[in-house]
Amino acid sequence: MRKAYLLTDEKILERAAELGRGGSTAVTAILISCDDSVKLVVANVGDSRAVISKNGKAEQLSVDHEPNMEKEIIEEKGGFVSNLPGDVPRVDGQLAVARAFGDRSLKKHLSSDPHVAEEVIDESSDFLILASDGLWKVMTNQEAVDEIKDFKDAQAAAKHLTEQAVNRRSKDDISCVVVKFHC
Incomplete structure (x- = not known):
């Protein structure tokens, strides 16, 4: 997964001229069947998140890569983290995450190395x-x-969550996938 994230970042940076100067966060998951068990491997960069429900209880599997959490690393690379009143911490006063794909202008201060959990x-x-x-x-x-929790259909559940985010006046991009287990 780490290799795939680094390769993805390289490919995005190679095409920065046609894709633009921005970047993206990501969260991915792979189910692996091993003998008599099934393992879930989750990876993320930025603030896209993976949450599993176990017996109705939410457990966050990913890490939100906030600039304050990686301030020391960013500063070691020559960058800075701004903390302006009324705003979120930002890398070099611009980006609100410390890890992302792309963002060529900030890449020397950012990482695309994902957090991985099993x-x-x-x-x-x-x-x-x-x-x-x-x-x-x-x-x-x-x-x-x-x-x-009471939805049987994963696609309907994902649609419901995105609609709820819109109803709650989310100002950011909203994308969502739900994977049901034991259907």
Whole structure:
């Protein structure tokens, strides 16, 4: 997963002229069947998040890469983290995450190395939510789990979460995937 994230970042940077100077966060998940068990591997950069529901309880599997958390590393690379009143901390006064794909102008101060977590999928595992920060800025992990716990259809659950984020006046991008277990 780490290699795939680094390769993705390289490809985005190679095409920066046609793609533009911006960047992106990401969260991905892979289910691996091993003998008698199933393992979930989750990776992310930035503030796109993975949350699993186990017996109705939300557990965050990813890490939101906030600039303050990596301030020392950013400063060692020659960058800075701004903390202006009324705003979120930003790398070089611009980007609100410390890890991302692309963002060529900030790349020397950013990382695309993902946080990787593993989780065993068992009978207590209900579903997985993979979503961008547009959902998480207006809804807690547990609120998201509670909103869709009775949905049978994963696509309908994801649509419901995005609609709830819009209804709560999210100002950021909203993308969401729900993976149901034991259907």
